[in-house]
Amino acid sequence: QIELLDSGGGSVLAGGSLRLSCAASEAIFSAYCMAWFRQTPGKEREVVATRNTDDTTKYADFVKGRFTISKDNAKRTLYLQMDNLEPDDTAVYSCAADRMIQRRCPVGPYTYWGQGTQVTVSS
Numbered sequence: 140q141i142e143l144l145d146s147g148g149g150s151v152l153a154g155g156s157l158r159l160s161c162a163a164s165e166a167i168f169s170a171y172c173m174a175w176f177r178q179t180p181g182k183e184r185e186v187v188a189t190r191n192t193d194d195t196t197k198y199a200d201f202v203k204g205r206f207t208i209s210k211d212n213a214k215r216t217l218y219l220q221m222d223n224l225e226p227d228d229t230a231v232y233s234c235a236a237d238r239m240i241q242r243r244c245p246v247g248p249y250t251y252w253g254q255g256t257q258v259t260v261s262s
Contacts, residue, residue, distance in 0.1 A: 141165055141251045143234050148256030155224050155260070161217040161234030161253050168192070168210055168217075171251075172237055172244035175208060175219045177230035177258075187232070188219065189244045197244075201227075224260045231255040 142164035151157055159175070167173075172191045178184040188198045188208040196208050207220040217234055233256075235249035 141167060141171075141236060143236060143251055143253035145232065145234055145253035145256040148232060148258045150259040150261065151224055153225055153260055153262045156220070156222045157224065157258060159219040159221065159232055159234075159256060159258075161219075163215045163217070163236065166212070166215055167236055168212055168215070170238060172239050172249075173208075173210065173217045174235045174244065174249060175217075175232060176235055177228075177232045178255075179230045184233075190217070191242075191244050192239055193242075221258070224258075226260045226262050229258060229260050231257050 144162045147159040149157060169192055174189040175187040176184050177187050186199055188206060190196045190208045205223045209218045234253040236251040237245045237249040
């Protein structure tokens, strides 16, 4: 059973930065797509960024070049560097992992999830 542990959330002012971390219990980056999602009360969970096994990254349109998804294989840790944060970025952020499907990140629900970390951005 793969376990993911999210950390790094907090409260910042608009324009500030945070770096989220997701520590994996096993070395999965070579076989699993990794993703960051976020969710606010009353809204559906939305994907923020993905990184597949060949290190191809994709970002949601709302990221607008402000976030970077990266990984450290030795530490088995996925990161989300978030800069120039906006109040609309306030949400619970969770990392997720699942096996690639035909060399692509899955579109459907991911199998493994972190517990989530709260990000609050105030104006």
